[in-house]
Amino acid sequence: MKPVLLARQISYGNANRPRLSNFDLKLEPGDRLGLLGINGAGKSTLMQLLAGILVPSRGEVEILGQRLDQAGATLRRHIGFLPQRLPVYPELTVAENLSWAGRLRGLTGKPLTEAIDTILAQVQLSEFSRRLAGRLSAGMAQRLGLAQAMLHQPDILILDEPTAGLDPLQTEQIRALLEQLAADTSMVLATHLLDDVQRLCNRVILLDAGCKKAEHEVTADTDLLMHFRQQTQHESAGAIS
Amino acid sequence: MIRDIALHEARRLRAGMMFWVLLAFGQLIVAWLGFAQLEAFAAIAPELKASGSLLGITDLVIMPTFNTLILVLLMGAPLLSMGSIAGEMHSGRISLWLSSPVSGSQIVLGKILGLWLASLPLIISATLTLAAFGLGIEIDWPRFALATVCLLLFSLWLGSVTLFVSGLFDHPAAALAASYGILLFLWLLDSLSGADAPWYWLALLPHIKPWLQGLLRSQDIVFFVATGAAAALLGVYSIARRRGEV
Numbered sequence: 316m317k318p319v320l321l322a323r324q325i326s327y328g329n330a331n332r333p334r335l336s337n338f339d340l341k342l343e344p345g346d347r348l349g350l351l352g353i354n355g356a357g358k359s360t361l362m363q364l365l366a367g368i369l370v371p372s373r374g375e376v377e378i379l380g381q382r383l384d385q386a387g388a389t390l391r392r393h394i395g396f397l398p399q400r401l402p403v404y405p406e407l408t409v410a411e412n413l414s415w416a417g418r419l420r421g422l423t424g425k426p427l428t429e430a431i432d433t434i435l436a437q438v439q440l441s442e443f444s445r446r447l448a449g450r451l452s453a454g455m456a457q458r459l460g461l462a463q464a465m466l467h468q469p470d471i472l473i474l475d476e477p478t479a480g481l482d483p484l485q486t487e488q489i490r491a492l493l494e495q496l497a498a499d500t501s502m503v504l505a506t507h508l509l510d511d512v513q514r515l516c517n518r519v520i521l522l523d524a525g526c527k528k529a530e531h532e533v534t535a536d537t538d539l540l541m542h543f544r545q546q547t548q549h550e551s552a553g554a555i556s
Numbered sequence: 557m558i559r560d561i562a563l564h565e566a567r568r569l570r571a572g573m574m575f576w577v578l579l580a581f582g583q584l585i586v587a588w589l590g591f592a593q594l595e596a597f598a599a600i601a602p603e604l605k606a607s608g609s610l611l612g613i614t615d616l617v618i619m620p621t622f623n624t625l626i627l628v629l630l631m632g633a634p635l636l637s638m639g640s641i642a643g644e645m646h647s648g649r650i651s652l653w654l655s656s657p658v659s660g661s662q663i664v665l666g667k668i669l670g671l672w673l674a675s676l677p678l679i680i681s682a683t684l685t686l687a688a689f690g691l692g693i694e695i696d697w698p699r700f701a702l703a704t705v706c707l708l709l710f711s712l713w714l715g716s717v718t719l720f721v722s723g724l725f726d727h728p729a730a731a732l733a734a735s736y737g738i739l740l741f742l743w744l745l746d747s748l749s750g751a752d753a754p755w756y757w758l759a760l761l762p763h764i765k766p767w768l769q770g771l772l773r774s775q776d777i778v779f780f781v782a783t784g785a786a787a788a789l790l791g792v793y794s795i796a797r798r799r800g801e802v
Binding site for chain 2: 327399403
C-alpha cells in the first residue's frame with residue numbers, strides 16, 4: 316500500500332545550524348504518529364515542512380505518491396494542519412472563520428455549508444457559530460482550530476501541540492474529539508505530553524536537535540517516560556563527555 | 557480564488573475599527589475642505605467673472621479637494637495594508653494561507669484587490685460629495701470623470717505598493733513605518749531633485765498633477781502600471797521566500 320505521507324532525508328535551515336537534518340518519515344493509511352521532543356527539537360519546523368508551509372532545503376516530501384514541491388498547490392488540499400498558534404480571525408465569527416478556511420481549501424456553496432454545519436456539531440460549537448472568535452475560551456478556540464483543520468476531510472491531519480495551554484478538562488475534550496473525529500485519518504501529532512501520545516498514537520518518534528533519535532511502537536504497555544528519559548540521559552551524557 | 561481572497565480581505569478590514577475610522581475621517585476632511593473652498597469660491601466668483609477668468613469651480617474647488625483625497629488615501633492605505641501580510645505573520649495565521657492549496661500570486665493579487673475594494677467606499681462617498689456640487693454649479697464633467705478614474709487607478713497602485721512592503725515584515729508596525737517612509741519619499745522626490753535627475757521619473761507628484769489638470773498622459777499610466785506590477789511581483793517573491801522556495 317502506498318504511504319499517504321513520505322519524507323525522504325529532509326533537511327531545513329543553513330548548513331552550519333540546521334533546524335532539521337536528514338529526517339525520514341513514512342506514514343501509512345490510518346497511522347497515528349506522535350513526535351516527542353523538548354523545546355527547540357525541531358518539531359514545529361518538521362510540521363511546517365510536512366504541511367507544505369516550508370520547502371525543505373534538501374530531501375523531499377511526498378503526499379499520496381506525489382512530490383509536494385512539484386505537484387503544485389492543489390496537493391495541499393489533502394492536508395489538514397492545526398498550527399501551534401491558532402489561525403483564526405478574532406474579528407470574525409466562528410462560522411465566518413470556518414467558511415474562510417473551507418473556501419481556502421476549495422469548498423464552496425452547499426458542500427461548504429453542509430461541511431460547516433457537520434463540523435460545528437462534531438466539535439460542539441453549533442450554538443456559538445455567530446460568536447466572534449476573539450470571545451471564545453481557550454478550549455473553544457482550540458476546537459475551532461481543529462474544526463478548521465478537519466473541515467475539508469483531509470487524508471492527513473498534522474497537529475502541532477493541540478493541547479498546549481489548555482486546562483485538564485479542555486485537554487481531555489480535545490483528546491476525546493481527536494479519538495472520535497480522526498479515527499480513520501492518518502495523523503502526525505507533535506506534543507510535549509506523553510499522555511497525548513499514549514492515548515492518540517500507535518507510533519512515536521523521539522526528536523532532538525533536529526534529528527530523529529528513536530522510534531517506537533506505542534501500545535497500552537509502552538513506557539514512554541522510560542524511552543524519553545533514556546533518550547534525554549543519553550543526550551546529556553553525550554553533551555558532558 | 558482571487559475573487560474569494562479579495563472579498564475576504566475586504567470583509568476582514570470592514571470588521572475592524574481602522575476601516576471605519578479612516579472612512580469617517582476621510583469623508584470629514586473631504587467634506588469640510590470641499591465646502592470651505594466652495595465658500596471661498598463663492599466670495600470671489602463675481603470678480604472672476606468680471607475679469608473674464610477661465611478658472612471655474614472645477615479648478616478652484618473640485619481638483620484641490622481631489623488632491624486632498626489623494627493625500628488621505630496616501631496616509632490611510634498603509635494603515636489598512638499593514639495587517640495584510642505582516643499582520644498574518646504576527647498572528648500566526650499565515651500558516652492557514654500557506655498550508656492551503658493557493659499560490660503566492662493568488663494570495664497577493666487577491667489581497668491587493670481586497671485593499672482596493674476596502675478603499676472604494678471612501679472614494680465613492682467623497683466623489684459623490686463633490687459631484688453633488690454639480691447640482692448647483694456647472695462642473696467640467698469629463699475632467700471630473702478623468703480624475704475619478706485616475707484616483708481608482710492610484711488606489712490600486714497604493715494597495716500593490718503597501719502590500720509588497722507588508723510582505724517584507726513580520727510585524728504590522730514595522731510595515732506601517734516602512735510604507736510611510738517609502739510613500740513620503742516618493743511624494744517628496746520631485747522637490748528633492750531636479751527634473752533632469754534619473755530618479756525623477758519615480759516621483760509621484762509629476763505623475764498625479766497632470767490628471768488633476770485634465771491631462772491623461774501615457775507616461776503616467778505606464779508609471780503606475782509598471783511600478784504597481786513590479787510591487788505585486790515582488791510581493792509574490794517575498795511569499796515564495798518565506799516558504800523557502802527561492
